[in-house]
């Protein structure tokens with residue numbers, strides 16, 4: 001009785017295995033807290049490593065920082081070919097106040113078809129689905145050309161150190177395409193927003209509050225600057241095509257601070273004020289263009305507020321927006337897999353934030369698709385959860401997409 005490879009692979013994926021693995025990963029807290037040697041990705045990464053080895057994967061562990069290992073597992077096909085990477089991250093954000101959760105944040109409890117816990121959607125569910133999918137392809141004995149890889153990286157929620165390290169390694173550089181398993185309610189996301197954080201420091205002159213005529217008040221200048229953010233935003237949007245999935249770019253002030261570097265007092269006009277802008281880029285908008293527009297507003301504000309000096313600088317290297325075309329082989333393979341595995345028409349979407357995929361796309365130049373289980377809005381919330389049906393569907397889609405992508409001659 002010989003069954004088709006597709007059926008053999010799908011038969012290897014059970015709800016029980018995907019749910020149990022997700023719950024096991026959720027039950028290992030992996031919030032990174034700087035300065036606490038026990039609060040990092042190590043324990044969950046070791047558990048991913050052990051699982052992959054048991055399933056017959058070759059595994060490489062890359063120590064990115066103390067207690068923070070990337071875990072890369074792979075299987076090689078009979079013939080050489082492309083390398084497909086199913087990518088996830090092992091860190092999760094803080095649980096906040098555990099008492100605010102209806103189920104304890106590290107419980108992995110299933111209730112009414114949803115698995116609860118911090119990281120269930122973002123993104124131990126997606127990672128578990130990828131692990132089971134790759135293992136299913138191996139267990140089914142499907143003939144592959146090339147390499148199927150699962151990458152569980154650290155530090156996605158902060159500086160993306162894991163992805164930045166991965167792209168410099170031999171394993172990372174050999175990747176031909178990637179599926180980023182982030183929670184996007186199993187939509188095929190071909191665009192990701194980019195981000196540019198700017199620090200705007202307004203320098204004035206410190207003086208007594210009773211004698212404002214002796215000061216150059218940086219706070220009022222900062223207010224002038226802030227009041228013209230809507231014009232800045234309009235200017236930034238000019239000439240950028242509206243993205244169907246991501247809309248338009250946004251320029252959002254997120255931090256205002258004064259004084260800077262000394263104690264706040266009622267009767268002291270401070271020497272400086274600081275603003276932070278969180279600029280979200282859509283495809284076609286370059287960070288350099290945004291920086292130029294902010295600089296222009298700074299010069300204009302200096303003219304309106306004589307005596308001030310305004311410095312603008314990026315807080316860290318900007319992450320550009322990314323876009324991948326529908327005609328890419330990995331996109332076609334995944335769209336085919338969605339139809340075949342779920343019977344539904346693929347839905348295309350966009351990622352509102354940036355992910356490890358941004359690093360893979362920009363550093364390696366490879367096509368990426370972001371696709372994974374979990375409601376797009378649920379990450380970082382209290383009562384984070386992932387629908388079990390989406391978990392299983394994601395595993396089935398990853399497995400068939402891998403088969404398809406790695407079956408080309």
Ligand SMILES: [Zn+2]
Pocket residue numbers: 089122123156182183
């Ligand atoms: Zn994530």
